[in-house]
Amino acid sequence: MTVVVSNRGPYRFTRTASGGFDAHHASGGVSSALRPLLTSGAAGADAAWIAAAHDDDDRAAMVAGEAQAPGIALTLLDHDPALHRLYYDVVSNGTLWFLHHGLFDLVRRPRFDHRFTEAWAAYETVNRSFAKAAAEVASEGDVVLVQDYQLALVPEMLRAERGDLRIVHFSHTPFCGPNSIRVLPDHAALALCGSMSGAIAGFHSARWARSFEASAREILGNDARCRTFVAPLGPDPDELAELAESPAALTAGQELDELVGDRQMIVRSDRVDPSKNIVRGFAAYDLLLAEHRELRERVVFVARLTSSRESLPEYMAYANEVEQAAARVNERWATNDWQPVVVDLRDDYPRTIAALARTDVLLVNPVKDGLNLVAKEGALVNQRDAVLCLSRDAGAWDELHETALPVHPYDLAQTAGALHDALMMPASERASRAARWRELSAARTPRDWLDNQLKAAHSS
Ligand code: G6P
Numbered sequence: 001m002t003v004v005v006s007n008r009g010p011y012r013f014t015r016t017a018s019g020g021f022d023a024h025h026a027s028g029g030v031s032s033a034l035r036p037l038l039t040s041g042a043a044g045a046d047a048a049w050i051a052a053a054h055d056d057d058d059r060a061a062m063v064a065g066e067a068q069a070p071g072i073a074l075t076l077l078d079h080d081p082a083l084h085r086l087y088y089d090v091v092s093n094g095t096l097w098f099l100h101h102g103l104f105d106l107v108r109r110p111r112f113d114h115r116f117t118e119a120w121a122a123y124e125t126v127n128r129s130f131a132k133a134a135a136e137v138a139s140e141g142d143v144v145l146v147q148d149y150q151l152a153l154v155p156e157m158l159r160a161e162r163g164d165l166r167i168v169h170f171s172h173t174p175f176c177g178p179n180s181i182r183v184l185p186d187h188a189a190l191a192l193c194g195s196m197s198g199a200i201a202g203f204h205s206a207r208w209a210r211s212f213e214a215s216a217r218e219i220l221g222n223d224a225r226c227r228t229f230v231a232p233l234g235p236d237p238d239e240l241a242e243l244a245e246s247p248a249a250l251t252a253g254q255e256l257d258e259l260v261g262d263r264q265m266i267v268r269s270d271r272v273d274p275s276k277n278i279v280r281g282f283a284a285y286d287l288l289l290a291e292h293r294e295l296r297e298r299v300v301f302v303a304r305l306t307s308s309r310e311s312l313p314e315y316m317a318y319a320n321e322v323e324q325a326a327a328r329v330n331e332r333w334a335t336n337d338w339q340p341v342v343v344d345l346r347d348d349y350p351r352t353i354a355a356l357a358r359t360d361v362l363l364v365n366p367v368k369d370g371l372n373l374v375a376k377e378g379a380l381v382n383q384r385d386a387v388l389c390l391s392r393d394a395g396a397w398d399e400l401h402e403t404a405l406p407v408h409p410y411d412l413a414q415t416a417g418a419l420h421d422a423l424m425m426p427a428s429e430r431a432s433r434a435a436r437w438r439e440l441s442a443a444r445t446p447r448d449w450l451d452n453q454l455k456a457a458h459s460s
Helices: 029-039 056-063 081-100 114-137 154-161 186-198 206-220 237-244 247-260 278-291 313-333 349-358 374-381 412-424 427-441 446-458
Strands: 002-005 011-015 021-025 047-052 073-077 143-147 166-170 200-203 227-230 264-271 299-306 341-344 361-364 387-391 405-407
Touching: 002 029, 002 114, 011 056, 021 029, 021 056, 029 047, 029 446, 047 114, 056 073, 073 114, 081 114, 114 143, 114 154, 114 186, 143 154, 143 446, 154 166, 154 186, 166 186, 166 446, 186 206, 200 206, 200 446, 206 227, 237 349, 237 374, 247 299, 247 349, 264 278, 264 349, 264 374, 264 412, 278 299, 278 313, 278 412, 299 313, 299 349, 313 341, 349 374, 361 374, 361 412, 374 387, 374 427, 387 412, 387 427, 405 412
Parallel strands: 002 047, 002 143, 047 073, 143 166, 166 200, 200 227, 264 299, 264 361, 299 341, 361 387, 387 405
Antiparallel strands: 011 021
């Protein structure tokens, strides 16, 4: 049997008026990559998935025995909401996410005070409950695939209970380097590196694997034995093709045709997250319009954004900055019949697919990103030989660099230059780059990624 352990499960459940429950696809790359694989039996006939209940409806569905997923033995762990907040908001997203993506403004943050001590204890408690649940579900010698930074302590805790299991930990984020890991309190850095080096640790990019190894040596000493592997995720081509042909995507495509008309189009698609560098993206576009008068009224930048982690003040503040940055560009350049930036916050995946299909340029400029699957999805659905402008600090850069125009995530003039080059690129070069982009993006499927994890587990 394969046991998946991840913070989010395959579905989130909502109560219906008739007292039953609806299952909706849970957000995030981890869950959307694993759900089809596990429900289709790709991980073997027996699969179990342990995740956290995220709200009262999830909890109620579980109590009613209706938190189910086809083909998977699903367990949703019910943590006290205050405990969950400390684990999820304070440690996972407020600390580890910021650390691994290099987002801390170190003059002011982090501040490890009593609240953090309490939050770290909650992180340990929640990680322990996942480890315990996995230990209960798994049979002798089973493979356990632990996903992401929210559950970095699970490998060590599980190993202590069940030495027979084959445990992989896969990070969907970058891993911070040896100077940054020292920002964590010593006990936390030790626990994190100790746990992950006791498992086989997977990453989307060799850069993140190297960072982890260097950090582990920094914290555990030069003899630290790390076993890492690199296994980038790829999009599911069949699912994307089906979505691109869906009535919802086709209707959204027509709406975009009307909105954009004969202008060129730039698209981005991100969660509203400081790591995605959305504000600098708008600032670079502003610079582009300032320096290239001929592009005014000739381009529309559609930002497909989904709100994220709104319980964190940093995320709410960033969402405000994003809104203001877009408004500034529009105030400065809009004319009676042209809106330079269109921010679309609707949580609607077919609409995102339609935007990726219709665009001439795809901007992916994160300050750091574990992979960035959008950079590959764009290639598979785009209909117009779009040009990819890609941050060198996204994991996907490793695979896509020969076809993308590089973006230096902090350099506005450079980013504006990349957007300009992309918009001006001759049709023949666009076509040959787009063909290569498709080829590279289709090279790996979710199935390959899962197989790499299973193989790594069996090599242990
Ligand atoms: C990233 C993380 C995932 C996470 C997703 C959505 O992709 O690597 O682990 O699920 O963001 O974030 P959320 O906090 O909403 O789960």
